[in-house]
Amino acid sequence: MAENSNQRWINLLQEPVDITSAYRFLQTPAAGGISIFVGTTRQWTDGQETISLAYESYEPMALKEMHRLVDLAENHWPVHRTCLLHRLGKVPIAEASVLIGVATPHRPEAFKASRFLIDQLKIQVPIWKRELFSDGQEIWIQGANLPDPPNS
Amino acid sequence: MPTSSFKIRLFSVLKSKLKVASIELKTTEEITAGGLMDLACEQYPPMAPYRSIMRLAVNQKYVQDSNRLQDGDEIAIITPVSGG
Numbered sequence: 001m002a003e004n005s006n007q008r009w010i011n012l013l014q015e016p017v018d019i020t021s022a023y024r025f026l027q028t029p030a031a032g033g034i035s036i037f038v039g040t041t042r043q044w045t046d047g048q049e050t051i052s053l054a055y056e057s058y059e060p061m062a063l064k065e066m067h068r069l070v071d072l073a074e075n076h077w078p079v080h081r082t083c084l085l086h087r088l089g090k091v092p093i094a095e096a097s098v099l100i101g102v103a104t105p106h107r108p109e110a111f112k113a114s115r116f117l118i119d120q121l122k123i124q125v126p127i128w129k130r131e132l133f134s135d136g137q138e139i140w141i142q143g144a145n146l147p148d149p150p151n152s
Numbered sequence: 153m154p155t156s157s158f159k160i161r162l163f164s165v166l167k168s169k170l171k172v173a174s175i176e177l178k179t180t181e182e183i184t185a186g187g188l189m190d191l192a193c194e195q196y197p198p199m200a201p202y203r204s205i206m207r208l209a210v211n212q213k214y215v216q217d218s219n220r221l222q223d224g225d226e227i228a229i230i231t232p233v234s235g236g
Contacts, residue, residue: 142164147207
C-alpha cells in the first residue's frame with residue numbers, strides 16, 4: 001500500500017467499542033505515533049449521580065459530518081489512519097461511548113488532530129445524550145454551541 | 153404559487169416535547185431555513201422556547217438561516233448536540 005493512501009474507519013455502533021480492533025486498524029509503518037482518545041460515560045457530574053445513559057443520532061447525517069471532519073483533519077495534518085467510532089443506544093456507566101484514533105508520522109500532529117476531532121465531534125455531529133439521574137430526573141443533554149454550517 | 157410541503161425530522165429534546173419524530177409544514181411562499189423554523193414554532197408552540205438554539209439541516213448539511221429551501225429537501229431541526 002502506498003504511504004500516502006489515507007484510510008479511515010468511521011462508524012456508529014450498537015455494540016461496545018472494540019479498542020483493540022481500532023488500534024490494529026491504526027497501525028501502519030508510516031506512523032510514528034498513534035493517539036487514541038476514549039470518551040467514557042461518567043457516573044458523577046457536579047454531585048449528581050447518573051444511573052444510565054443513552055445516545056440517539058440522525059445517523060446518515062452523523063456519518064457524513066464525521067467524514068467531513070476527517071477530511072478537514074487530513075487537510076491540516078499528515079494523518080495516515082483515522083478511526084472515529086461512536087456507540088448509540090444505552091451505554092452502561094464507565095464504558096466507552098466514543099473513540100477517536102489517529103496515526104501520524106510524529107506525535108505533535110497526532111495530539112492536535114485527535115483534539116480537533118473530538119472537540120468538533122462534540123459540536124457538529126448530530127448525536128444526543130439522554131441521562132437518567134438517581135433522583136429520577138431524565139433529561140436530554142444539550143451542548144453549549146450550535147453546530148456551524150460548513151465554510152461559515 | 154403551488155404549495156410546498158416540508159417534512160421535518162425531530163430529535164432529542166424536540167422529539168420528546170412534541171412526542172413525534174417528524175412534523176409536516178405547508179407553505180405557499182418561498183421560504184428560508186429561518187422562516188421554516190419560525191413557522192414550526194408558531195404551529196408547534198412547545199418548540200418556541202428552543203428557537204434560538206435551532207439549526208436547520210438540509211439534505212444532511214447544516215445551513216444558514218438565510219438559505220432558501222427547495223421542494224423535496226430532506227430537512228431536520230438540530231438542537232445543540234451532545235455526543236462524545
